[in-house]
Amino acid sequence: MVQTISANEVTLRELKQAFGLQQTQDPTFFPEWSEGHAALSEAERLLLDRVKSNFVELMEDPPMLENSVKMVVFAPLLDLAGFYRKPFRIETEASVDVEMEDEGLVIRGRIDVLVLKNRLWLLAIESKRSDFAVTRAIPQALAYMLGNPEMDRPTFGAIANGNEFLFLKATRQPTAKYANSRLFSLLNPNNELYSVLQILKCLGREIVTVDC
Numbered sequence: 001m002v003q004t005i006s007a008n009e010v011t012l013r014e015l016k017q018a019f020g021l022q023q024t025q026d027p028t029f030f031p032e033w034s035e036g037h038a039a040l041s042e043a044e045r046l047l048l049d050r051v052k053s054n055f056v057e058l059m060e061d062p063p064m065l066e067n068s069v070k071m072v073v074f075a076p077l078l079d080l081a082g083f084y085r086k087p088f089r090i091e092t093e094a095s096v097d098v099e100m101e102d103e104g105l106v107i108r109g110r111i112d113v114l115v116l117k118n119r120l121w122l123l124a125i126e127s128k129r130s131d132f133a134v135t136r137a138i139p140q141a142l143a144y145m146l147g148n149p150e151m152d153r154p155t156f157g158a159i160a161n162g163n164e165f166l167f168l169k170a171t172r173q174p175t176a177k178y179a180n181s182r183l184f185s186l187l188n189p190n191n192e193l194y195s196v197l198q199i200l201k202c203l204g205r206e207i208v209t210v211d212c
Helices: 012-019 042-059 066-080 134-146 193-211
Strands: 003-006 090-100 105-115 120-124 155-160 164-171 177-180
Touching: 012 134, 042 066, 042 193, 066 155, 066 193, 120 134, 120 193, 134 155, 134 164, 134 177, 155 193, 164 193
Parallel strands: 003 105, 120 155
Antiparallel strands: 090 105, 105 120, 155 164, 164 177
C-alpha cells in the first residue's frame, strides 16, 4: 500500500528512513555558502538597504504573509542574483512528488520558486506565527531537493520566512547527505542581505558551471 505524506508534514526521521539521509559536518561539502564571494557593488548594497528598510516597515503591521515576503524580499534578491535572465529559468508554485517505490512512500507538495529546473529550490514560509522558524521547514525543503531526478549532481535550497534565511545543499549519490549554512537574519545589526545575495550569486555560478 502506497503512503502519501504532505511535504510540509514530513520529518527528518522519515527522510532518513526513506532515503538513508544523513547530515554531514564536513566543511568541504558545502563551501559555497562561506567561501569565495565576489564583492557587491555600491548600487547593489544601496538597493539591499532599501529592501531591509521595507521589511522593517512590513514588520510594523503584522501578520507578514507569504506573498508579502515574496514581493518585498524575495523578488529583488532574485533580480539582483540574475535569476530572471537566461540561462536561468524561473518556475513558481511547481508541483513536486518525491517517490520511493521500494518503501511505498510518496511525498507530495508545492515549491514556491524553482530556479533552473531541479537545481535550486527557494521556499518561502509564512512568518505570521512566531514558531514558524526556517528550521521547521528544513525537512520540507530537503524532501523537494531529494526529488530531483538528477541527483548525481548537487542540489541547493534556500528557506526564508521574511527575516531569516537558511541555505541547504544535498546529494543522493553515492549516499544521501546534506548540510546547511548558518542562519542569516534581517534582525541583526548589519544588513545580512549582502551575504544572502552573495551566496545566491555563488550558487547561480555553480549551477551554470556544472550544467555547461
